[in-house]
Every structure is written in structure tokens, then in C-alpha cells.
Amino acid sequence: MSANFAALLYLVSGALFIMALRGLSSPATSRQGNMYGMVGMAIAILTTLATMHLSPMVIGLVALGLGIGAVIGGTAAKKIAMTAMPQLVAAFHSLVGLAAVFVALAAFYAPEAFHIVVDGLIQPISRIEMSLGAAIGAITFTGSIIAFLKLDGRMSGAPIMLPGRHVINIALGVALVACIVLFYMSPVWLWFWLIIAISLALGFLLIVPIGGADMPVVVSMLNSYSGWAAAGIGFTLHNTALIITGALVGSSGAILSYIMCKGMNRSFVSVILGGFGGESAGPAAQGEAKPVKQGSAEDAAFIMKNAASVIIVPGYGMAVAQAQHALREMGDHLKKEGVSVKYAIHPVAGRMPGHMNVLLAEANVPYDEVFELEDINSDFGQADVAFVIGANDVTNPSAKDDPQSPIYGMPVLEVWKAKTVMFIKRGMSSGYAGVDNPLFWRDNTMMLFGDAKKMTEGINKAMD
Amino acid sequence: MEAIDPFVSLFGIFVLAVFVGYYVVWNVTPALHTPLMSVTNAISSVIVVGAILAVGVGALASGSVVAMIFGFLALILASINIFGGFMVTSRMLAMYKKKDK
Numbered sequence: 387m388s389a390n391f392a393a394l395l396y397l398v399s400g401a402l403f404i405m406a407l408r409g410l411s412s413p414a415t416s417r418q419g420n421m422y423g424m425v426g427m428a429i430a431i432l433t434t435l436a437t438m439h440l441s442p443m444v445i446g447l448v449a450l451g452l453g454i455g456a457v458i459g460g461t462a463a464k465k466i467a468m469t470a471m472p473q474l475v476a477a478f479h480s481l482v483g484l485a486a487v488f489v490a491l492a493a494f495y496a497p498e499a500f501h502i503v504v505d506g507l508i509q510p511i512s513r514i515e516m517s518l519g520a521a522i523g524a525i526t527f528t529g530s531i532i533a534f535l536k537l538d539g540r541m542s543g544a545p546i547m548l549p550g551r552h553v554i555n556i557a558l559g560v561a562l563v564a565c566i567v568l569f570y571m572s573p574v575w576l577w578f579w580l581i582i583a584i585s586l587a588l589g590f591l592l593i594v595p596i597g598g599a600d601m602p603v604v605v606s607m608l609n610s611y612s613g614w615a616a617a618g619i620g621f622t623l624h625n626t627a628l629i630i631t632g633a634l635v636g637s638s639g640a641i642l643s644y645i646m647c648k649g650m651n652r653s654f655v656s657v658i659l660g661g662f663g664g665e666s667a668g669p670a671a672q673g674e675a676k677p678v679k680q681g682s683a684e685d686a687a688f689i690m691k692n693a694a695s696v697i698i699v700p701g702y703g704m705a706v707a708q709a710q711h712a713l714r715e716m717g718d719h720l721k722k723e724g725v726s727v728k729y730a731i732h733p734v735a736g737r738m739p740g741h742m743n744v745l746l747a748e749a750n751v752p753y754d755e756v757f758e759l760e761d762i763n764s765d766f767g768q769a770d771v772a773f774v775i776g777a778n779d780v781t782n783p784s785a786k787d788d789p790q791s792p793i794y795g796m797p798v799l800e801v802w803k804a805k806t807v808m809f810i811k812r813g814m815s816s817g818y819a820g821v822d823n824p825l826f827w828r829d830n831t832m833m834l835f836g837d838a839k840k841m842t843e844g845i846n847k848a849m850d
Numbered sequence: 851m852e853a854i855d856p857f858v859s860l861f862g863i864f865v866l867a868v869f870v871g872y873y874v875v876w877n878v879t880p881a882l883h884t885p886l887m888s889v890t891n892a893i894s895s896v897i898v899v900g901a902i903l904a905v906g907v908g909a910l911a912s913g914s915v916v917a918m919i920f921g922f923l924a925l926i927l928a929s930i931n932i933f934g935g936f937m938v939t940s941r942m943l944a945m946y947k948k949k950d951k
Binding site: 396399400403404406407408410411412413414416417419420423424426427430431433434435438439440441444447448451452453454455456458459460462463464466468471474475478479481482484485486488489491492493495496499500511605606609612613616617619620621622623624625626627628629630631632633634635636637638639641642645731733738739740741743744747748750752753754755756758 | 855856857860861863864865867868870871872874875876877878879880881882883884885886887888889890891892893894895896897898899900901902903904905906907908910913914916917918920921922923924925926927928929930931932933934935936937938939940941942943944945946947948949
């Protein structure tokens with residue numbers, strides 16, 4: 387196959403990837419979009435094979451590699467619980483990052499194969515491209531591993547603050563730039579390996595101080611990085627499919643990070659600097675003295691059955707307790723009683739963008755009953771019951787009326803406007819931001835203490 | 851004027867693709883942000899083309915074995931992502947249903 391024809395086919399595959407993302411603008415077209423993505427990928431792989439000299443050994447190795455990937459990837463995709471999606475995505479990001487590093491290394495050791503040799507040396511522009519690809523890939527790799535460990539609960543979600551970490555990070559950043567410059571001046575292995583080693587350390591240090599509640603930003607940011615790494619490698623390979631994809635993924639992740647930061651009213655810089663959500667143990671204690679109104683599953687069932695409309699606000703606690711199926715059953719019960727049921731999703735509910743929507747979809751909640759914050763906030767005034775399950779900070783009125791609060795200015799779901807607010811919580815602890823929620827002590831609030839799933843099942847039983 | 855360096859045209863494609871990505875992704879409904887992440891993850895594994903090239907080159911008699919090993923490792927990692935990413939995305943998308951009318 388001629389190089390020109392191959393380049394055109396790569397362009398087709400890049401265009402199909404754009405269509406794949408376009409499909410996600412609505413659930414109705416999304417499955418078709420995913421199909422476009424798969425076709426684009428198949429075209430890219432087949433085109434690459436068609437341009438190569440295929441010995442039996444190469445065919446064997448490629449088939450083996452793809453086969454191993456299909457088994458591991460396929461098993462992971464089938465077995466993974468929907469509640470564990472954030473850690474799966476983080477794990478996948480780490481693989482893209484490491485693959486970028488490996489491809490850059492392969493290009494370094496066999497530059498003639500990638501047509502980047504001029505006068506016996508790797509050409510200057512390629513030195514920059516592969517350095518950037520390898521560096522961003524390495525940061526993505528270790529950063530995603532840390533994100534995975536935190537999301538999976540194998541490492542504490544609390545921020546880990548190293549002394550002098552900003553100085554260390556700046557020093558490493560300067561050293562990284564210096565190594566890239568040195569590699570540009572003389573493309574020898576020492577500088578290239580140093581670039582990778584420094585970047586690996588940077589990825590680790592950047593994510594370690596970031597707390598669990600900020601993970602939606604981190605996961606989106608790493609998504610973006612994996613894209614930029616792919617684009618860097620794309621330049622080295624002169625491959626348009628890779629460049630287009632890298633640009634798409636890079637901007638997609640950047641937009642998601644922006645949306646998540648806006649959802650928390652925090653600047654991207656403050657998230658990256660880390661440390662948020664570490665002090666949750668402290669300020670909670672003073673609240674214990676005030677009386678709260680506590681209710682049972684039967685009370686909750688009675689009130690909701692007699693309501694005209696109920697808005698359900700799910701949060702990370704629902705995911706942890708795997709309560710989405712019980713919750714949908716509760717919704718069905720209520721609908722049978724003629725109660726209008728809606729779901730309200732805060733942009734940063736959960737541990738990754740769209741986390742709650744996937745869980746509700748898994749539990750067969752129709753997506754036209756699920757609403758975003760802007761679309762539903764005005765409805766709370768007319769609602770009889772706001773049923774908050776596993777969420778806290780995203781309903782905190784302090785964000786609106788207490789300029790002293792650390793979460794002041796964050797957009798929140800105005801659940802307090804409903805006639806009755808119910809909170810399913812394990813105890814009186816504050817949320818991730820470490821702030822008390824004054825709603826707990828209001829007269830029209832009923833606290834339902836217990837595991838989200840058990841409590842919801844209790845309500846279902848009481849409604850039968 | 852001398853001929854345009856191929857890097858410049860590739861860079862042009864890159865910049866335009868960033869814009870396309872910007873506008874396309876703003877149109878993605880927030881309900882599908884999780885599948886968006888998993889599908890972008892799957893498509894960024896198109897880096898597999900570099901891995902396959904490296905495997906092919908390393909296998910030549912004159913080629914570098916080190917490059918082949920790195921290529922093969924990258925191939926496995928990218929393949930996990932391709933299959934895992936697309937499959938988990940379609941598993942998720944299959945769950946999004948409209949209300950029965």
C-alpha cells in the first residue's frame with residue numbers, strides 16, 4: 387500500500403473518531419457512535435499492517451499481542467461493577483500513558499523504522515515530539531496508578547502532604563525541561579531515560595496530595611494528558627489518526643476538568659495544589675449537641691407515599707452502598723402510588739463525571755427522569771420530598787449563604803426548598819469538604835441513619 | 851518560497867482537531883460523561899499503530915530487538931485498552947433507556 391493511500395485511510399479513521407464523540411451528544415445516537423469508534427480503530431490497525439512487510443513472525447506477534455489484550459481487556463470490561471468505573475477508567479489511562487512511553491522508546495531505539503533519521507541521527511523536531519510524548523505519557527502513567535489506588539480504596543483517599551512538595555515539583559519540572567533541551571542538543575539515551583524517570587516521579591508527586599473528593603477533576607485531567615501524550619507520539623510517527631485522536635481526547639479531558647472545577651467552584655490550580663478535604667475529622671464534633679429529627683424507614687415510606695412529587699438526590703454514598711437498584715425499586719413503588727419521581731444529579735456527585743447517571747442507568751432508571759442541576763433546581767420549591775441518598779456537600783445551603791464556608795459559591799442542589807428533606811446517612815459526620823451541613827438540624831429535615839441500601843430496602847418493605 | 855515542512859501541516863491538523871474536539875465535546879450530554887471518558891480512552895489507544903510498526907521493524911534481521919520488545923509491550927497495553935474500552939462503553943451505553951411509553 388502506498389504511503390499516501392495509507393495516510394488517507396488514517397484520516398478516515400480520525401474522522402470516524404470525531405463521529406464517535408459526536409454520537410455521545412444523546413443516548414439515542416451513542417451506541418452508533420461507539421460503533422464508529424470501533425470501525426475507525428479497525429481501519430487504523432489494518433492500514434498499519436498493510437503498509438508493513440509481514441513476516442510470519444510479525445503476524446504471530448501482532449496476533450498474540452492483540453489476543454492477550456482482548457482477553458484481559460474483555461474480561462475486565464465484562465466483570466467490572468458499574469460502581470467501580472472510576473478506578474477502571476483510571477487504570478485504563480495508566481495503560482495509555484505507559485504505551486506512549488514504550489512507543490517513544492521503540493522510536494528511540496529504531497528511529498530509522500519510523501522515518502525520523504536525518505544524517506544518522508534522530509531529526510531535531512522529532513526529538514522534541516518524542517520527549518513530550520514520553521514525558522506526558524510517564525506522568526499519566528504514575529499519576530493514574532495513584533488515582534487508581536485512591537479510587538479503589540487501596541490507598542487512603544486523604545491527601546498526603548509531603549513537606550516542601552512545591553519546591554520538589556518545581557525542581558523536577560525545571561530538571562525535566564533541562565533534560566528535554568539536552569536531548570534536543572544531543573539525542574543520547576541518558577537524557578531520554580532521565581526524561582522518563584523524572585516524569586514518572588512527577589506524576590506520582592502531582593497526584594498524591596490530591597484528596598478523594600477532587601478525584602473527578604484528577605480523572606478528567608489524566609484523561610486529557612493521555613490524549614496529549616498520544617498526540618505527541620502521533621507527530622513522531624507522522625500519523626494523522628493519532629494526532630486527531632490525541633487532540634480530541636486532550637480537549638475532551640480538559641473540558642471535563644473545567645466542568646468539574648466549576649461544579650465545585652474551585653480553580654484548577656487549587657485542585658492541582660492539593661490538600662483539600664483533609665480536615666474532615668475536626669469541625670464535625672461541635673454539631674453533636676444540637677438535636678436532630680430522626681426518622682425510621684416506615685416514617686419515610688409514609689411521607690413519600692402521600693407526597694405528590696419526590697426528587698431523589700444521589701451521591702457517592704449510594705455508589706458505595708450499591709443502593710441504586712433498591713432506589714429504583716423505591717421509585718417504582720412511588721410511581722405506582724401516583725407520585726411523580728425525578729432524579730437530580732450534581733455535576734460532581736460521585737468520583738468521576740457522569741458517575742451517578744451510569745449507576746442509575748444500570749438500575750434501569752429511564753434517562754428522561756434524570757435531570758442536571760440547572761434543569762431541576764427550580765423544581766425543589768414545588769416538591770414535597772427531597773430524598774438525599776449518600777450526598778451531603780452538594781446540598782449544603784452554606785454554599786449559598788455563608789461566605790465563611792470553604793464551599794461558599796459552589797453551585798448546590800437547593801433541596802431545602804422542598805417541604806420535607808430526607809437524608810440517608812450513616813452518621814452525623816460532615817462531608818468531604820469537612821463542613822457541617824446546617825440542613826441536618828432544620829425542622830423539616832428527617833435524618834434516616836443507616837446504610838443507604840438497607841434503609842432504602844426498609845422503605846420498600848414498608849411501602850408494600 | 852521553499853517547500854512546507856511536513857511538521858507544519860501536521861501541526862495544522864492538530865490545531866484544527868483541538869477546535870473540533872472542543873465543539874464536539876461541549877455537545878456531549880452530561881449524562882454520558884462517563885461513557886465519554888471510556889470511549890476517549892479506547893480511541894486514544896490508536897497509539898497501537900506505533901506499537902505494531904515497532905514490532906514489525908524489530909522482527910527484521912537488521913532491526914533492533916529492544917525496539918521490538920518495547921513495541922510488543924506497548925501493543926499488549928494498547929490492546930487491553932482497545933478491547934476493554936470499547937466493550938465497557940457499549941456495556942454502559944446499552945443500559946441507557948428511555949421511559950416505556
